[in-house]
Amino acid sequence: MLQDRDQRIDAVLAGARAAGRLAVDLLLPPRCLACGDLVAEASSVCAECWSGLDFITKPYCASCGYPFEYEVGEAAVCAGCEASPPRFDRARAAMRYNEASKPLLLRFKHADKAELAPVLVRFMARAGGELLAGADLVAPVPLHRWRLLRRRYNQSALLAKQLAAEAGRPFLPDLLTRRRNTPPQGQLGREGRTRNVAGAFAVAPHHRDDVAGRRVLLVDDVMTSGATANACAAVLKRSGAEQVFLLTAARVVLA
Numbered sequence: 001m002l003q004d005r006d007q008r009i010d011a012v013l014a015g016a017r018a019a020g021r022l023a024v025d026l027l028l029p030p031r032c033l034a035c036g037d038l039v040a041e042a043s044s045v046c047a048e049c050w051s052g053l054d055f056i057t058k059p060y061c062a063s064c065g066y067p068f069e070y071e072v073g074e075a076a077v078c079a080g081c082e083a084s085p086p087r088f089d090r091a092r093a094a095m096r097y098n099e100a101s102k103p104l105l106l107r108f109k110h111a112d113k114a115e116l117a118p119v120l121v122r123f124m125a126r127a128g129g130e131l132l133a134g135a136d137l138v139a140p141v142p143l144h145r146w147r148l149l150r151r152r153y154n155q156s157a158l159l160a161k162q163l164a165a166e167a168g169r170p171f172l173p174d175l176l177t178r179r180r181n182t183p184p185q186g187q188l189g190r191e192g193r194t195r196n197v198a199g200a201f202a203v204a205p206h207h208r209d210d211v212a213g214r215r216v217l218l219v220d221d222v223m224t225s226g227a228t229a230n231a232c233a234a235v236l237k238r239s240g241a242e243q244v245f246l247l248t249a250a251r252v253v254l255a
């Protein structure tokens, strides 16, 4: 009798496990990926958060992707790129880093990676279609090993992997390495950021031959000043990369 009951419990548990995702969905109604309010559909954002997301579309700087207010011609570059041309060839971002995208990116960084990655990848593939089509290989902007251990995950690698799969391009998760643990960039200005990351990156020795003559697409979650992308592009160019592109989920746009 007792054994019978145990078996019944086992069967119920097995059934619940098999129902897996479905059971979880039924027990926990879907919530907005950004603010956590209830939404009708899983893996989505509510109408209010959606309206706050500011997707970057043309016109923008041909080089760094900085959005322009008015159409100024396909090849136009922004004042910043004019003054000091970046080492990367083109950078594109899906959306502005703002009050609506920030919680999405923070949750992606610290919590719901599996659920958020495909959503961000969808945005990024749309914004960076040209870059994906033109790239020979896809790699993430690396985290330092210590930070990687602490966070146990390079969120940029997750995005890069899914984008590479989508575009049918090779994914090289360890193409670039960090040579030293650069302090977090948060408090630094543009000059400080540039100094902070200079010399911080290297092409992994076993990938040197993969870079020469190739067009490399780097993937990161957020572009802030572009200093990190610049430093990565510099070492890739030194190893013979023909072009270096950057695709991010969001970028800081200073008015």
Ligand SMILES: [Zn+2]
Residues within 6 Å of the ligand: 032, 033, 034, 035, 036, 037, 045, 046, 047, 048, 049, 050
């Ligand atoms: Zn919301």
Ligand SMILES: [Zn+2]
Residues within 6 Å of the ligand: 061, 062, 063, 064, 065, 066, 077, 078, 079, 080, 081, 082
């Ligand atoms: Zn620019």
